Amino acid sequence: MGKILHPRDWGLQVSSNGELKIGDFSAVALAHSYGTPLHVVNESRLEETANNFRESVESSYPGKTSVHFAYKCNSVPAITQMIRAAGLKAEVMSEFELDLAFYLGHDKKEIIVNGPCKTDSFLRKCLKKQVRLIIVDSLDELRALDQISLQENKKADILLRINPDYTPRGVNKGAATGSRKGCAFGFDLKGGEVAVGLRLLKEMRKINFFGFHFHIGTGLRDPKDYSKSLRCLDQLLAFTRSAGLPIKILDVGGGFASMTSRELTSRELLVYQGLERFPSGLRKDRTAEFKDFAREISNSITGYFPKNELPELLYEPGRCIISPNQFLLLTVHRVKDRPGLRKWLITDGGLGTVTMPTYYEYHEVFLCNDVTRPRTEKVTIIGPVCFASDIVYRNKLMPQVYPGEVLAVMDSGAYFTAMESSFGFARPAIASVNQKTHRLIRRAETFEDMVCRDHIGDLIKIKEEIK
C-alpha cells in the first residue's frame, strides 16, 4: 500500500482543526457557497506549474522550443486562458477546440492541429485559417489534405505523426498510444507507411513537410520512455535524408504524469474492476520533475543533429499542467451500511456524471472537514445515477464519514471536466481560488441549458407547468 500523500503535496493546507484549506478558504465553505459537485482550481499554482514547464523546456534545449497545451485535457475557457497567460500555445483536435483557441485570442501561428479523424471540412477550415501546423495521422489523411489544399489553393505546413511501436513499461494498453498493435494512431513506421508518406510528399505541391510528431502515452513517470521511443530517429533521419526533406520540427507530444495521481497498469485495472481490490497508492520516490523529462528529451535529440541544424522542439503537455491544480468536491448525502456485506457512501457525483477517470486512474480523496480523522474502514463511494457502475471508488480505505460531510477527490484537472456528462444531472460549476479571492469561472448547468438544443413545441407553456 503506497503512502497516502498529504494535502500539501497539492499546495493545500490543513488548518489546526483539521480542515482542508486552499489559500485563505476552507474547502467546506467553498462547497457550501457554490454547491456541490464543484471543481476548485488552484489558480496561482496552475500559473506556477505552466511557467515551470515552459521554463524547464526552454532552459534544457539549445534550439528553439514551443509548448502547446493540449486543449482536450481541459478546455474550460478560463482555465485555458490562465495557461495561455503563462506563455503556452494551443494544441487542438476538433473544430470546437480550434474555435476556442481563436476565441481566446491565440494567433493562428500558435495553433497546431492533431487528431485521427480530421474531416475534410475540418481540414479545409484549418487551411483557410492557416494554422501553424497540421499533424497528419494517416496516408489517407495526407492524400485528402493534398486534394483540399489544391482546391483551396492554400499551403499546409505539416508534421507526420509516427507510431514508433513503443509501449512504456507499466502503462495500461488503453494509454499506450505509440503501440503498433494496440493503437491506430500515426504512420506505422515498421510497416513502411512513413517511407510511402515521404515519397508522396515529394509530389505534393501545396504540402510542406516540417518533421515528425510523437505521442507515446499518458501518465508517464519515467523520462527514459521518451528517449527510448526517440531511438527511431536514426531510421527517420535516414528516410528524410534520402528523400531530401530535412527535419525542421520535432514534436514529442504530451503524456507527462501528474505526480499526485496515476494511471493504473493493465493488471491493476483488471484486479480493481474485476476483483474489486483497490490498487496501491502513490509513492513519493516514483516522481520526476519537468526538468528531468526536458533534459532527457533534449539529450536524446541533440545527439542526432549538428548544432546548426537542430530542429525546433515542440511539446504538447496536458495532464501534468492542470491535473494537480484542480480538485472535485462531492457531498456525501446518504450512507448505507450493511454490516458484513458492504458500506456505501452515496454522493452527488459519480462515474456517470463527473468522475470518469477514477475508473482507470488512482486519485486520492480527503474528508474536507477532518483530514486527519483515522482511516478505519473500506467503503464503496458511489454517485447519484441509477446505474450500477456509477462508482467513484471500490473498497477505498476511509474514515467514518457521515451524511452532510464533503469529500475532495484530488487531481480532477485532467479529463474530468472534458469527459463529464449530463446523465440525468446538471454538469457542475467550477470555482477558482487565487490565495485571497475566489470566483466562479463556470456556473453549474441549469435546466434551460439542458433543454436549449431541443425542439419540443411550446416550451414556454411547459416551463410554466414546472413552476
Ligand SMILES: Cc1ncc(COP(=O)(O)O)c(C=O)c1O
Ligand atoms: C496528440 C496528443 N498530444 C497531447 C496529449 C496530452 O496528453 P497528456 O494529457 O497525457 O499530457 C494527448 C492526449 O491524449 C494527445 O493525444
